[in-house]
Amino acid sequence: MTKQEKDNKDKLRVYEYAKSLNMSSKEIITILKRINIPVNNHMSVMENDAVVKVEQFFKDVKANAQAKREGGPQSKPQTQAQVSQVSSKPAEAPKRTDNSGKEGNENKPRQGQREGQREGQRHPQREGQRDGNRSGSRDGRPSSPAASSDRNANRGGARDGQREQQRQGGDRQTSMNTRQGNNQGKPTGQGEQRRPQQGGQSNNMNRGGQQRTAPQQQQRNDQGKSQQPQRQQQPARSFDSTNNDSFSQKPGGNKNQSRKPNSTTKRFDDNRTGGGMRNGRGGRGGKNRGRGNNQQQVHREKIDNTPKKIIVRGEMTVGELAKLLHKDASEVIKKLLFLGVMATINQEVDLETIQLIADEFKVEVDLKLPVSEDPFEETEEKDEEADLQERPAVVTIMGHVDHGKTTLLDAIRKTNVTSAEAGGITQHIGAYQVEYNNKKVTFLDTPGHEAFTLMRSRGAQVTDITIIVVAADDGVMPQTVEAISHAKAANCPIIVAVNKVDKPEANPDRVKQELTEYELVPEEWGGDTIFVNVSAKQGMGLDELLEMILLVSEVNEYKANPDKRARGTVIEAELDKGRGPVVRILVQHGTLKVGDAFVAGTCFGRVRAMVNDRGRRLKEAGPSTPVEITGLTDVPQAGDPFMAFEDERKARSIAEKRATTYRQSQLGANTRVTLDDLFKHIKEGEMKELNVIIKGDVQGSVEALRGSLQKIDVEGVRVKILHSGVGAITESDIILATASNAIVVGFNVRPDAQAKATADEEKVDIRLHRVIYTIVEEIEQAMKGMLDPEYKEVVIGHAEVRNTFKISKIGTIAGCMITQGKISRAAEARLIRDGIVIFEGKIDSLKRFKDDAKEVAQGYECGIMLDKYNDLREGDVIEAFVMETVERK
Numbered sequence: 001m002t003k004q005e006k007d008n009k010d011k012l013r014v015y016e017y018a019k020s021l022n023m024s025s026k027e028i029i030t031i032l033k034r035i036n037i038p039v040n041n042h043m044s045v046m047e048n049d050a051v052v053k054v055e056q057f058f059k060d061v062k063a064n065a066q067a068k069r070e071g072g073p074q075s076k077p078q079t080q081a082q083v084s085q086v087s088s089k090p091a092e093a094p095k096r097t098d099n100s101g102k103e104g105n106e107n108k109p110r111q112g113q114r115e116g117q118r119e120g121q122r123h124p125q126r127e128g129q130r131d132g133n134r135s136g137s138r139d140g141r142p143s144s145p146a147a148s149s150d151r152n153a154n155r156g157g158a159r160d161g162q163r164e165q166q167r168q169g170g171d172r173q174t175s176m177n178t179r180q181g182n183n184q185g186k187p188t189g190q191g192e193q194r195r196p197q198q199g200g201q202s203n204n205m206n207r208g209g210q211q212r213t214a215p216q217q218q219q220r221n222d223q224g225k226s227q228q229p230q231r232q233q234q235p236a237r238s239f240d241s242t243n244n245d246s247f248s249q250k251p252g253g254n255k256n257q258s259r260k261p262n263s264t265t266k267r268f269d270d271n272r273t274g275g276g277m278r279n280g281r282g283g284r285g286g287k288n289r290g291r292g293n294n295q296q297q298v299h300r301e302k303i304d305n306t307p308k309k310i311i312v313r314g315e316m317t318v319g320e321l322a323k324l325l326h327k328d329a330s331e332v333i334k335k336l337l338f339l340g341v342m343a344t345i346n347q348e349v350d351l352e353t354i355q356l357i358a359d360e361f362k363v364e365v366d367l368k369l370p371v372s373e374d375p376f377e378e379t380e381e382k383d384e385e386a387d388l389q390e391r392p393a394v395v396t397i398m399g400h401v402d403h404g405k406t407t408l409l410d411a412i413r414k415t416n417v418t419s420a421e422a423g424g425i426t427q428h429i430g431a432y433q434v435e436y437n438n439k440k441v442t443f444l445d446t447p448g449h450e451a452f453t454l455m456r457s458r459g460a461q462v463t464d465i466t467i468i469v470v471a472a473d474d475g476v477m478p479q480t481v482e483a484i485s486h487a488k489a490a491n492c493p494i495i496v497a498v499n500k501v502d503k504p505e506a507n508p509d510r511v512k513q514e515l516t517e518y519e520l521v522p523e524e525w526g527g528d529t530i531f532v533n534v535s536a537k538q539g540m541g542l543d544e545l546l547e548m549i550l551l552v553s554e555v556n557e558y559k560a561n562p563d564k565r566a567r568g569t570v571i572e573a574e575l576d577k578g579r580g581p582v583v584r585i586l587v588q589h590g591t592l593k594v595g596d597a598f599v600a601g602t603c604f605g606r607v608r609a610m611v612n613d614r615g616r617r618l619k620e621a622g623p624s625t626p627v628e629i630t631g632l633t634d635v636p637q638a639g640d641p642f643m644a645f646e647d648e649r650k651a652r653s654i655a656e657k658r659a660t661t662y663r664q665s666q667l668g669a670n671t672r673v674t675l676d677d678l679f680k681h682i683k684e685g686e687m688k689e690l691n692v693i694i695k696g697d698v699q700g701s702v703e704a705l706r707g708s709l710q711k712i713d714v715e716g717v718r719v720k721i722l723h724s725g726v727g728a729i730t731e732s733d734i735i736l737a738t739a740s741n742a743i744v745v746g747f748n749v750r751p752d753a754q755a756k757a758t759a760d761e762e763k764v765d766i767r768l769h770r771v772i773y774t775i776v777e778e779i780e781q782a783m784k785g786m787l788d789p790e791y792k793e794v795v796i797g798h799a800e801v802r803n804t805f806k807i808s809k810i811g812t813i814a815g816c817m818i819t820q821g822k823i824s825r826a827a828e829a830r831l832i833r834d835g836i837v838i839f840e841g842k843i844d845s846l847k848r849f850k851d852d853a854k855e856v857a858q859g860y861e862c863g864i865m866l867d868k869y870n871d872l873r874e875g876d877v878i879e880a881f882v883m884e885t886v887e888r889k
């Protein structure tokens, strides 16, 4: 420590001084200013003369107050009631101090004071020590100007006998109040004498050895009612009243200890008493002020401050967890032990264990794990309500074939282009915007529920409102019903457009009637579904349809935050000969700007150019805007999520990570897909198509097989021929199958040795047939999940017959030695003699000595009886085998 640091440390700061008086720094600053002592802030140094002047100020105030109250400068002893009414206002602070001294004088007439005097006389050298020790005084929390002046005297090394006596008397009384009645301390020094006040109990007595009389103690307790605040202020919080050892942390009351009591005691308490320390703090707070004895009770009670909930952001050490739980590490270690885990304080615990330990303490765990950015479509960004702005609704038109979806989309587009863009060349970018009544609506340009559901299957929920088109002359058809189901599954509000009402045979009411079956009841019939009669061909009812769309938008309040990086979904993407990869996206959140780096699916790029559905170049596009952008390195897929990133490097790294994850998931799938588990994948929605590679003996049969497989019609999945050719199945066929999750079908051909080995290794399913019909049937059955399971024999062990025992009425028992594997009672067995299978059947009994055994392992002897076969001979081998379900080949 440098000399300057040491000097600084020794200086008395305003806040310290204020604290010692149980006053705020502000109050002291106000007083200092009032008495014209320059002061900047709570860290300003209090010079000796400043302290003297403040003391004087207090004295004056006190004298004035007394003069006013009693009509004369001579003070009369105050009553206890008066004492207790003393507030902590700066001007009144002296009263408190005064009271502490004087009250002692009144109730136990001057005993405390005398005691103080006596002590001062008895231990002059200690007084000297203490006096020289400024912080010792502060530590003692002189609750009065008298005490402060004592400090002052200490700092200056001077003495003021009167003040000293006063303080001593007061201080000691104060200190005794925090002790229990029978505890007394003969101070070895002033600092030490004070410390017991601050929370020590019997220690004082033990150390001091000096006992006081009961009345004295009572007196102190009484006084403590008004003095408690000062006493509790610092060291008290660091002592747990129940922890006697804690007192030993404070010998002598040297300057550093008393100035910075928390530095040692807090840590001490943390380790030992936990709640005790906090208890002490609580006592200091205000409510407990002045309640000397009660405080001790409070100290003894262990307050359970276990948090209700902890926030966990990952694995942590036992020590960190204990801290989070407001527990001692030892408690956590103990709990871990009960859970069967030996751990040290520095040992890391995983999330599961953290959860278990938290459960033990009945604490809820709030997991807030950092999210990685690469699966960005899975992370939900929460926006403040204030940041959200209205955005156009996104509408999809669905319905049965030929009911007029495309005509309706075109009609709306033609008649409602935004005025600014009117005359622009209509671009097909997968979606377009129209403006009606100064409000925009975005229509997705790919009618049909397949596209809609394809997007959804990729996790892209882009549509806000669905328009179900039903031709008034045709009514509800199968795809109408499908479209309704798809819209409902996506929780999209439905508007029914009854189209072709211009046709003479149109019957809109019949459509309404039919749709009631699907819970779409018109408003005029008491339902809540909006029906609009339109004629897409003649442009009738389009205004009303748009009005209804705006109405639904208004009700549902579609909003997004335009002031953040863009997020959206790829609607379409293609490789343009001239421009390279082109992607059409719908911006859903934030604003996309030219120059933004982005990731789309597993591709990345930077927005080079951006055009809207009218071919107009845009610099930026906000929520619900469909745009076509160039600047990608690759072609993403429709339904892929899109997100802008701060720079291209980051976009690239995220796209690469996504590509790796995608490849791994694809690879994982490749090793699993076989005809045997195909149906499982179809059922789980993992597969929409079965990739097939065909190899045949001649081109004609390959073509025939190709045609037959493509005709397979199973709902939810279709056959996709990846490759077909003439000749043996080669390793290259297997590699293609591996990379594309395909099966290989061989017609009148076999795999070559290398292909067989690779197929076994990669678990590629090869189906070899000589009849086209059986191939088609097998694949169709697999797609429908109707393949019978296939079994394979697995030999589990061999036993050698060493003896035979013929028992009448029972049969022949073979005394055997298990030479390999095991023989199990439930297994099937074949009897082999000189390499020839003599018998195949069940095991009738398996015994180890006289007891029935479930199975007997290699190296052990056993007795085996075969079911209905007794011609067992020495030297025969019994082979045990089981039938296991296997993947079909």
Ligand SMILES: Nc1nc2c(ncn2[C@@H]2O[C@H](COP(=O)(O)OP(=O)(O)OP(=O)(O)O)[C@@H](O)[C@H]2O)c(=O)[nH]1
Binding pocket: 399, 400, 401, 402, 403, 404, 405, 406, 407, 408, 447, 499, 500, 501, 502, 503, 534, 535, 536, 537, 538
């Ligand atoms: N009279 C009349 N004919 C219409 C109307 N709307 C569409 N059509 C006709 O119905 C036929 C089918 O219309 P599309 O718009 O192609 O129907 P779609 O539902 O898009 O058909 P897919 O694309 O095959 O699913 C076309 O010949 C249209 O001219 C209409 O309001 N009135």
